[in-house]
Amino acid sequence: MNTIEKFDKHVMHSYGRYPLVMQKGEGRRCTDENGKTYIDFGSGIGTNSLGYCDEKWADAVCTQVRTLQHSSNYYYTGIQAEFAEKLCETSGYDSVFFSNSGAEANECAIKIARKYSFDKYGKNRHNIITLVKSFHGRTIATLSATGQESFHNYFFPFLEGFINVNANDIDDLKSKLDNTVCAVMLEYIQGEGGVNALNQDFVNAVFELCADKDVLVIADEVQTGAGRTGKFLAGEYFGKKADITTMAKGLAGGIPIGACLTTEKCSNVLTAGTHGSTFGGNPVACAGGIAVLERLNSEGFLDEVSEKADFIRKELEKCSEVESVSGIGLMIGIKLKTKTASDIAKKALDKGLLVLTAKDKVRLLPPLTISMEEIKGGMKILIDILEE
Ligand SMILES: Cc1ncc(COP(=O)(O)O)c(C=O)c1O
Structure with missing residues (x-):
């Protein structure tokens, strides 16, 4: 049995996978089991922020694996303390709860919002407003929070207490922000929903209305955070x-x-x-996180992210097949005039370039460390396919 057969026999079929078996990665390129290499404009859906096997990051992670790979949260670890301190300093926040995924981080946010409100105002102020086309995760609570009907299937009953408002519709927000609401949860740029940035007026309205009513604002920066937009958090843009x-x-x-x-x-x-x-706050994850923060905080790093993003956007805008380019920084959505995003992703794969899709758009989330040479190489492949 080859890898794909073995995989399909034993791993649940919950993804529509491309026929690519990833074997290794180095820098911003990965190699499949047949030795074909790909420039990566997807970074594992925005996750390999420093590319593949970055040396300093890998050293930090491997050293930690050999020192203390896990400890119960009933004890303290120096590495979690250090990561928490650095993350709070970098983000400007006061405290953190660590988990293992975006959905879990959002579960925590939902619990905090509801308990904050319960502690202060008692029962019946538990509703959370989320936006149409949002995506907050795959657990039952975060699926319930997700403002897309297509996710509200099969797994009934979903959790009550989520109310959807149209993104950028201040009147809709005002009409639903009543005294049953404890929080408004938003992505500054909706990622899975199609790389749609919120407009400033709407964001202003959310923060003003929430401040008036002691309703919490939850920013889901699972995809937009950690330097993706050229700022540590996308909230800084707004x-x-x-x-x-x-x-x-x-x-x-x-x-x-x-x-x-x-x-x-x-x-x-x-x-x-x-x-x-x-596993939350696992020492190995914290070591990886510290290495990421050190790089993001290094002189000029985030400015370079913005410069690289500007270059890509300008190249795309010159392309005759591109209708519009959305997103901020290295979170890029490409709306096409005649071609379909999924066809482009398949053709790109054939030609040695990994790209993503989001709804009807081609989506690029390259590693933040991508070089100009790699950008030019990848853009040549992409533009050639688009203009074919
Ligand atoms: C904005 C947003 N929130 C939450 C999630 C869920 O994150 P995870 O898949 O790590 O649970 C995602 C994943 O794509 C996301 O983009």
């Missing part, structure tokens, strides 16, 4: 700091991680026994 921000994906450079960050207001909501995670 001049906003949510009460709660969730992160995952690129935060530890490819090791499972989730982080739920809170301002001082919510730092003491979770008390002993109210939340937990066996």
